[in-house]
Amino acid sequence: MISRPGEKSLTDRQAPDILSGMSEVFPLFGRDFIFGAASAAYQIEGAWNLDGKGPSIWDTFAHRGGKIKTGETADTACDHYHRFAADIAIMKQLGLDAYRGSIAWTRIIPDGTGDVNQPGIDFYSRLTDALLEAGIAPWYTLFHWDLPSALQKRLGGFRNRDIAEIFGDYVDVVVRALGDRVRNWITINEPFEFAFFGHVLGSWAPGIKNPLAYFPVMHNILRAHGAAVRRIRALSPGSSVGITLSLTPVVPASDTEKDRRATEVADAFLNHIDLSPILKGCYPRILEEHARILLPKVLPGDMECISQPLDFIGINYYTRERANHAWYIPFLHAWVSGKDAAPGEFERAGVQYTAMGWEVYPEGLYTLAMMLKHEYGNPPVVITENGAAFEDLLSGNEVHDPKRTSYLRSYLEALSRAIDDGADVRGYFVWSLLDNFEWAEGTRPRFGIVYVDYPSQRRIIKDSGHWYARLIKVSKGPG
Numbered sequence: 484m485i486s487r488p489g490e491k492s493l494t495d496r497q498a499p500d501i502l503s504g505m506s507e508v509f510p511l512f513g514r515d516f517i518f519g520a521a522s523a524a525y526q527i528e529g530a531w532n533l534d535g536k537g538p539s540i541w542d543t544f545a546h547r548g549g550k551i552k553t554g555e556t557a558d559t560a561c562d563h564y565h566r567f568a569a570d571i572a573i574m575k576q577l578g579l580d581a582y583r584g585s586i587a588w589t590r591i592i593p594d595g596t597g598d599v600n601q602p603g604i605d606f607y608s609r610l611t612d613a614l615l616e617a618g619i620a621p622w623y624t625l626f627h628w629d630l631p632s633a634l635q636k637r638l639g640g641f642r643n644r645d646i647a648e649i650f651g652d653y654v655d656v657v658v659r660a661l662g663d664r665v666r667n668w669i670t671i672n673e674p675f676e677f678a679f680f681g682h683v684l685g686s687w688a689p690g691i692k693n694p695l696a697y698f699p700v701m702h703n704i705l706r707a708h709g710a711a712v713r714r715i716r717a718l719s720p721g722s723s724v725g726i727t728l729s730l731t732p733v734v735p736a737s738d739t740e741k742d743r744r745a746t747e748v749a750d751a752f753l754n755h756i757d758l759s760p761i762l763k764g765c766y767p768r769i770l771e772e773h774a775r776i777l778l779p780k781v782l783p784g785d786m787e788c789i790s791q792p793l794d795f796i797g798i799n800y801y802t803r804e805r806a807n808h809a810w811y812i813p814f815l816h817a818w819v820s821g822k823d824a825a826p827g828e829f830e831r832a833g834v835q836y837t838a839m840g841w842e843v844y845p846e847g848l849y850t851l852a853m854m855l856k857h858e859y860g861n862p863p864v865v866i867t868e869n870g871a872a873f874e875d876l877l878s879g880n881e882v883h884d885p886k887r888t889s890y891l892r893s894y895l896e897a898l899s900r901a902i903d904d905g906a907d908v909r910g911y912f913v914w915s916l917l918d919n920f921e922w923a924e925g926t927r928p929r930f931g932i933v934y935v936d937y938p939s940q941r942r943i944i945k946d947s948g949h950w951y952a953r954l955i956k957v958s959k960g961p962g
């Protein structure tokens with residue numbers, strides 16, 4: 484058993500914290516632990532209409548005007564499409580084992596179905612070769628929310644059951660083209676956020692506001708995931724396949740019976756809505772009790788498709804939520820907020836927030852990893868996103884971001900404790916490699932460990948990036 488961070492005795496999984504001077508020791512993760520950085524096509528690539536690419540729902544949404552808080556679009560973003568070689572050189576400098584990027588469906592099949600766009604395939608092929616050449620393993624997400632607009636228009640996107648096999652056909656094309664070199668696939672990024680913000684609140688693409696859309700969209704996303712797993716298994720049997728879920732510990736806003744009940748419902752709505760069908764082949768029972776009428780129609784074969792065995796579960800984790808009883812929410816009677824009920828209450832109690840207004844809550848990573856261990860049979864887990872936006876100032880060639888370093892450090896400490904306690908966590912990807920286009924927030928929040936000076940497109944590794952590089956180096960040991 485290795486000692487906890489803070490205890491003085493050094494073991495083979497701890498090293499003197501030469502990194503940040505914040506405490507004496509820092510837990511190490513062992514040679515085989517995968518350290519990476521993550522990003523997504525729409526948020527970094529730019530080149531939104533070049534070389535045959537079709538428009539995605541995010542292109543359409545941002546171009547509509549009034550949807551992105553800064554009034555921007557991601558037409559250029561980080562211009563990664565043209566600068567990927569330099570970005571890979573930075574990844575190499577950081578010592579990353581792996582890079583999580585996503586494939587833009589609209590580069591591969593611009594209209595969603597039909598003709599394949601060879602220049603799009605060539606782009607990802609060049610990217611893959613350059614990563615491998617640099618000794619960095621590509622981990623590709625096949626859907627990070629940028630659905631071809633043509634499919635939204637023609638079929639109603641994820642409201643339509645046909646989307647699952649259509650997605651499968653696109654995955655087929657990608658895996659045939661890259662499967663000889665890419666060994667790690669993530670089918671879908673964050674079903675909850677895509678379904679809820681895009682189809683219930685309408686604050687994200689495709690911008691639909693329909694409280695009844697959540698469950699059917701979720702169900703079709705999960706079916707699309709299953710269709711993708713089948714295609715990948717058939718075409719590339721040796722590769723590793725998972726899905727990325729955003730998981731959020733939920734705690735009651737107060738100690739009342741009503742808030743505790745709301746917490747159980749919210750936990751099911753946010754977390755078990757996808758964990759349960761994927762890992763147990765059924766929707767959470769509490770939702771059957773409270774919201775049976777809203778639940779999707781499950782046809783024969785759906786659950787078998789959704790619950791195929793996976794090689795890992797990807798977790799994106801940022802913060803926790805507090806649940807309140809909410810009489811005004813039909814059936815569920817629950818609502819969540821990351822904020823305190825009385826403004827300023829948590830801040831006065833020493834709680835910190837990121838520039839997104841998200842509570843800094845490292846312990847949640849421990850809670851989630853242990854929940855997967857105890858409630859879901861300890862599947863292999865990869866943290867596919869974790870990180871923070873803070874105000875960053877460029878001073879010369881440096882960006883001093885102690886809050887981000889401290890954030891990463893505390894979350895990684897919590898993760899290390901979960902590993903000590905038996906959670907099967909195999910890797911960690913920081914969100915994000917680069918500052919990028921943060922969806923409806925535009926480029927204002929900076930999540931990168933590498934600063935992007937958008938006017939010049941210059942990249943500067945932040946102090947947190949240097950810290951992460953040293954952590955990786957020390958973790959891998961000599962040689």
Ligand code: FCB
Pocket residue numbers: 523526672673676729799868914921922930
């Ligand atoms: C996640 C998204 C990712 C990024 C981070 C901050 O929900 O998957 O693209 O926006 O949040």
